[in-house]
Amino acid sequence: MRGHFKRDGDAARREDRRRSGRPAAFFDLDGTLLTVNSGRLWLRRERRNGRINVGQALKGIMFLGLYRLGSINIERAMSEALETVRGEPEERLRRWTREWYWEEVASFGAPGAAAVLTAHRAAGHPLVLLTSSSPYASECAVEQFELDDYLSTVYELDNKRFTGRVVPPICYGAGKVEKAEAYARDHDIDLDGSWFYSDSATDLPMLERVARPRVVHPDPRLRREARRRGGPILDWAAAGGEPMDL
Secondary structure, three states: OOOOOOOOOHHHHHHHOOOOOEOOEEEOOEOOOEOOOHHHHHHHHHHHOOOOOHHHHHHHHHHHHHHHHOOOOHHHHHHHHHHOOOOOEHHHHHHHHHHHHHHHHHHHEOOOHHHHHHHHHHOOOOEEEEOOOOHHHHHHHHHHHOOOEEEOOEEEEEOOEEEEEEEOOOOOOHHHHHHHHHHHHHHOEOHHHOEEEEOOHHHHHHHHHOOEEEEEOOOHHHHHHHHHHOOOOEOOOOOOOOOOOO
16 A cells, blocks of 8 residues: 555655655554544543533533544644643643553553554564654553654643643644654654554545555544545454554
């Protein structure tokens, strides 16, 4: 399925460039390395612990639905979400997140991801999480899946407390490409020759950016697009069974 998400002409132009560095494997988190949307689990926990009210929980559920449909105003959604932790110390949110992740999220690791991660690791490819999730959830995912690094949305701090704003770009849509390109420059990564695994149509910009896009149990919009463009659709819901086409 090499390059089946390329825009016309992109692949040929990139093949003409002299490549430098080594390719990496980038992975989305929710719906890809995890079989769930961790945002829903976070909302449920925050509501249960009384840290958000009913209105905030319902608004969060609405934003998650719009996110899945690709119709979200991501700047507004992030602003609303971060308002709930504005003024909180960073270490407190890191502690809350670690407790939540290991108690309620880690058990939803996609069984079929392990063989792919092992194959990339054996080939010497850096394994990089690329997610719109928080840095604190990303730290936990890096530990769980034994990844090398992560790229995520960054929350602005003032004196180690949250301001309620994000540090642009938000790691979403084209923002993921911007983050990955900066990372590639800084770490001698051949992004043109890299892989990206995702379940979401919101990740089409990054799927189109790399040479080796991989669609993993996709949402309906991405499934339609993958079928239109051709190429296999991976399913990591069960361990094994998928060819290691790296």
